[in-house]
Amino acid sequence: MVAQIKVSVRTATESDRQPLANLIHFETQVHRHLDWRHPLDWIGRTPYLVAERGQKAVAALAIPPDPTEVAWIRLFAVSSDWSANEAWDVLWPAARSSLEQGDPITIAAIPLQSWFRELLEESYFQLEHNIxxxxxxxxxxxxxxxxxxxxxxxxxxxxxxxxxxxxxxxxxxxxxxxxxxxxxxxxxxxxxxxxxxxxxxxxxxxxxxxxxxxxxxxxxxxxxxxxxxxxxxxxxxxxxxxxxxxxxxxxxxxxxxxxxxxxxxxxxxxxxxxxxxxxxxxxxxxxxxxxxxxx
Known part of the structure; x- marks a missing residue:
């Protein structure tokens, strides 16, 4: 029986830039916020989390506040060999905990894919309005x-x-x-x-x-x-x-x-x-x- 490799979560660093670029550009389970910044340019802000299996980055979630009272989900990207639901269940609680440490904040997202919209709804996000x-x-x-x-x-x-x-x-x-x-x-x-x-x-x-x-x-x-x-x-x-x-x-x-x-x-x-x-x-x-x- 092959042992499962444990998934670990940590804060993204500059050394993650290329692995994260691969996730963003070559995977299909990717949510990118339409922004003046590229998702990689948020590295260094928190929370910006990476999930690793072994030495491989298999998912990332970035929700840094800007301005201070609002945090848009800037990036959620998942490798094709991992389910988006499992990745979200690992990364979202850690990001949520980080955001709860500061002043009251609203988290927002514009989900363009149905799979991501369903994840948000399961996590108590509500439809505010349509653009x-x-x-x-x-x-x-x-x-x-x-x-x-x-x-x-x-x-x-x-x-x-x-x-x-x-x-x-x-x-x-x-x-x-x-x-x-x-x-x-x-x-x-x-x-x-x-x-x-x-x-x-x-x-x-x-x-x-x-x-x-x-x-x-x-x-x-x-x-x-x-x-x-x-x-x-x-x-x-x-x-x-x-x-x-x-x-x-x-x-x-x-x-x-x-x-x-x-x-x-x-x-x-x-x-x-x-x-x-x-x-x-x-x-x-x-x-x-x-x-x-x-x-």
Whole structure:
């Protein structure tokens, strides 16, 4: 009878970079969070756990908080010779225990595969809402923007980012806020980033990336006290005009299906739903602390 090799769990280190890259790129049981960082770039943050059988990395789970009150599941990858359920049962309790040591935190994930969605539901994660993908096609006439004589739309620069992060934290709920570090990465990877400002400072911003068919609007926010004044549409109209001049054929954007204000803004500009929907699951601090045997 062949003895089973015990699985051990430890924190990922830089020496794991290549084995983890193999898991991410060559295995099929892989969840990757859509992020400004590659999953390997989270090495050094905790919890980032590796399960080993012998000397071989057979699974990894990364859930480092960023910002501090929210931890997205950045990576869950499992070797083909191990079941995802067994890997989750080994790694998730260790990661959960680590996260319970700090301040109350919400854990979230956007599962794109049914097997991962089922694992989350079995671990008390709940569907928070859905994200929908909208698409804008070049060639359509855009409604004019409001005349905003006291508001200027200009290119974003690196020195704007602290003010952008402050605006971001007031415009979004905790689940969708970006840390300053994440916004710096977003700015560095952007194809077009602009801000709207008046005499009081920044009142809005957008960050967009380029792709072979056009662009993706990754982030658009307006200061809450300045909303419903046409600033969001001014930013949107400006970025669409700029991308059309660059030859973009289409621009995509994601938004919450229950965000009526956001949906109305994009519909005004001619964005239409593609039918693609992405579920957002979360585990609140209260549910996080539930014992696994309580139903």
């Amino acid at each position: 929908v993908l909208l698409l804008w096609q070049a060639g359509q006439e855009l409604p004019p923007a409001k005349d905003l004589p006291q508001v200027t739309v200009r290119p974003m620069n690196f020195d704007d980012l602290p003010a952008v992060q402050e605006l971001d934290s007031t415009a979004f709920g905790p689940l969708w806020r970006n840390s300053l570090e994440s916004l710096e990465l977003a700015f560095q990877q952007s194809a077009l980033a602009t801000v709207a400002e008046n005499e009081e400072g920044l009142v809005g911003y957008q960050i967009s990336t380029a792709n072979p068919m056009g662009a993706h609007l990754a982030r658009l926010a307006v200061q809450p006290h300045s909303q419903s004044r046409g600033i969001g549409y001014a930013l949107l109209r400006d970025l669409l005009d700029q991308f059309v001049r660059r030859g973009a054929l289409r621009v995509s954007v994601n938004t919450q299906e229950n965000n009526s204000v956001s949906l109305a803004l994009y519909e005004k500009a001619g964005f239409r739903p593609t039918g693609e929907v992405y579920p957002v699951y979360h585990l609140t601090p209260e549910r996080l602390r539930r014992r696994p045997d309580i139903h």
